[in-house]
Amino acid sequence: MDTDVLIVGAGPTGLMLANQLGRRHVRATIIDRHAGPSRETRALGVQARTLEIYAQLGIVDRALELGKRATGANLWAQGRWMARVPLGEAGRHITAYPYVLILGQDDNEKILDERLRDWGLSVQWNTELVGLVQQFGSVAATLKGPDGATRTMAAAWVAGCDGARSSVRALSGITFPGAPYEHVFFIADTEARGSMVPDEVNVYLWRQGFHLFFPMRGTNHWRIVGILPEALRNRDDVNFDAVIPSLRSEAGSGLTVKSCSWFSTYRIQHRSASHFRDRRCFLLGDAAHIHSPVGAQGMNTGLQDAYNLGWKLALVVKGRADPTLLDSYEKERMPVAHRLLNTTDRGFKLVVSDSPLAGLLRVRLLARVMAFAMNRPSIQGRAFGVISQTGIRYRSSRLSQSLGGLPDGTRPREGDRFPWLHLRLEAGGPVRDLFERLDDTRLNLIVIGQPAPSMVELGLDSFLRIHSVPTDRLNDAELARARIPQPSFYLLRPDGHIGLCGVLLDKAAMARYLSERLGLKMS
Numbered sequence: 001m002d003t004d005v006l007i008v009g010a011g012p013t014g015l016m017l018a019n020q021l022g023r024r025h026v027r028a029t030i031i032d033r034h035a036g037p038s039r040e041t042r043a044l045g046v047q048a049r050t051l052e053i054y055a056q057l058g059i060v061d062r063a064l065e066l067g068k069r070a071t072g073a074n075l076w077a078q079g080r081w082m083a084r085v086p087l088g089e090a091g092r093h094i095t096a097y098p099y100v101l102i103l104g105q106d107d108n109e110k111i112l113d114e115r116l117r118d119w120g121l122s123v124q125w126n127t128e129l130v131g132l133v134q135q136f137g138s139v140a141a142t143l144k145g146p147d148g149a150t151r152t153m154a155a156a157w158v159a160g161c162d163g164a165r166s167s168v169r170a171l172s173g174i175t176f177p178g179a180p181y182e183h184v185f186f187i188a189d190t191e192a193r194g195s196m197v198p199d200e201v202n203v204y205l206w207r208q209g210f211h212l213f214f215p216m217r218g219t220n221h222w223r224i225v226g227i228l229p230e231a232l233r234n235r236d237d238v239n240f241d242a243v244i245p246s247l248r249s250e251a252g253s254g255l256t257v258k259s260c261s262w263f264s265t266y267r268i269q270h271r272s273a274s275h276f277r278d279r280r281c282f283l284l285g286d287a288a289h290i291h292s293p294v295g296a297q298g299m300n301t302g303l304q305d306a307y308n309l310g311w312k313l314a315l316v317v318k319g320r321a322d323p324t325l326l327d328s329y330e331k332e333r334m335p336v337a338h339r340l341l342n343t344t345d346r347g348f349k350l351v352v353s354d355s356p357l358a359g360l361l362r363v364r365l366l367a368r369v370m371a372f373a374m375n376r377p378s379i380q381g382r383a384f385g386v387i388s389q390t391g392i393r394y395r396s397s398r399l400s401q402s403l404g405g406l407p408d409g410t411r412p413r414e415g416d417r418f419p420w421l422h423l424r425l426e427a428g429g430p431v432r433d434l435f436e437r438l439d440d441t442r443l444n445l446i447v448i449g450q451p452a453p454s455m456v457e458l459g460l461d462s463f464l465r466i467h468s469v470p471t472d473r474l475n476d477a478e479l480a481r482a483r484i485p486q487p488s489f490y491l492l493r494p495d496g497h498i499g500l501c502g503v504l505l506d507k508a509a510m511a512r513y514l515s516e517r518l519g520l521k522m523s
């Protein structure tokens with residue numbers, strides 16, 4: 001076998017997967033048909049859940065240093081300020097990163113690529129996948145190198161992180177149903193002044209569509225995203241000057257643009273692959289699903305596909321888990337993609353529809369409903385959970401099990417991301433950020449209000465970390481806030497989602513869960 005995992009595509013998704021495999025000492029190869037890293041900003045919003053994953057990977061400080069934190073989003077309708085979504089306030093108890101980090105896709109790729117070197121991996125540029133044959137126990141991949149010559153590589157597994165026009169998907173015969181939208185987007189990186197609330201996202205709704213202003217690094221630097229006015233849609237020669245009149249008509253005549261460093265137009269589609277896996281080949285990121293950029297979810301979803309698959313693939317490659325564990329990738333990630341497609345599609349249709357009635361609804365009703373809703377803390381919290389992707393859960397996955405007995409209405413439940421808590425992890429000791437204590441290369445067992453077992457008793461050697469939460473006033477208050485009952489226990493998968501939970505830790509039930517659900521080969 002030439003490599004354990006061949007990763008096709010070095011966009012954000014492929015780079016994240018390579019990092020997750022590299023830090024688990026898996027022999028991976030990552031290729032890309034381009035000559036070098038992309039210089040285009042493209043996606044811009046990094047969501048809180050991605051930042052939590054970056055923290056585990058040791059790159060969050062670099063990302064925060066390069067990016068700009070947008071702690072709120074402002075809604076404008078027909079030039080009037082209508083409402084503010086207070087991201088910082090809404091996410092204060094949910095995550096250490098209660099904002100959208102504005103950091104271009106090129107910078108995200110750069111940081112991920114730099115980290116890759118720490119695992120002894122680097123991208124093989126100018127290398128294109130052109131053929132794929134699945135054999136018993138391996139995949140024969142044909143690669144075209146920089147000189148045009150082809151060679152065959154035997155890989156145990158192939159990860160198709162090769163974007164919307166995925167070769168892995170096409171060569172695997174997986175269909176990609178969906179449709180293009182009729183609208184054409186434009187993107188412009190500008191230096192501009194106007195009514196925009198500085199350092200926050202500004203959404204301008206108007207009868208013919210919407211414009212989004214994202215704050216970028218530096219003063220008065222804004223990424224503007226919008227749909228082209230109908231009259232410009234079928235023209236090939238559209239430049240930034242052509243869209244300025246429509247921008248002024250709703251962002252106000254006070255809008256002045258000093259310069260535009262990048263302008264691009266693109267037509268977007270909404271599609272989802274009919275399967276995310278064909279035997280030894282997987283699809284992740286844009287290769288598996290593409291949707292409207294409303295909500296800045298695309299890049300984040302790809303990164304999290306890679307985070308979901310990475311630990312599973314590593315366990316299987318290392319012979320520590322049965323390959324059936326990999327079945328859970330599609331089962332868990334496809335519903336996430338479908339939900340995202342549906343919500344972004346509905347949101348997108350509402351904000352771009354050309355019909356006069358929709359235009360009226362947009363500037364009158366939508367703006368008022370949002371203004372009303374965003375004054376409600378419970379709605380703010382739910383909206384933050386969706387946008388930040390901290391609310392993603394896998395409750396119906398085979399890997400999610402509750403032993404029962406937890407009172408109704410308690411949270412979190414099996415399949416949920418375990419909440420971000422501050423706890424005293426030893427009697428009289430300091431209060432700790434639990435997420436800083438979790439090790440995402442292992443399973444983490446959180447034992448609350450009951451004696452913790454020893455590692456030897458559980459027979460999991462170094463693959464498990466145990467976190468004991470003693471009863472104390474501060475812990476009681478923090479657990480009550482998160483609606484976690486005592487006593488209780490939560491066995492977290494490496495990606496921080498709850499695999500098994502219950503009241504009193506039952507070692508036999510836990511051993512059964514590990515071997516029957518996770519397919520772990522116990523030592």
Ligand SMILES: Cc1cc2nc3c(=O)[nH]c(=O)nc-3n(C[C@H](O)[C@H](O)[C@H](O)COP(=O)(O)OP(=O)(O)OC[C@H]3O[C@@H](n4cnc5c(N)ncnc54)[C@H](O)[C@@H]3O)c2cc1C
Nearest residue numbers: 009011012013032033043128129162163167285286298299
């Ligand atoms: C103009 C534009 C603006 C966007 N704006 C936003 C935004 O604001 N917010 C948002 O969330 N998303 C946005 N997106 C979408 C976002 O860029 C994607 O969701 C993200 O790039 C997906 O990452 P990926 O790694 O899955 O795929 P990609 O970034 O597409 O990377 C795929 C890689 O695979 C390589 N590749 C392809 N075929 C082969 C092959 N046969 N062999 C070897 N290598 C191959 C390609 O060269 C490429 O580097 C935008 C996209 C575009 C085009």
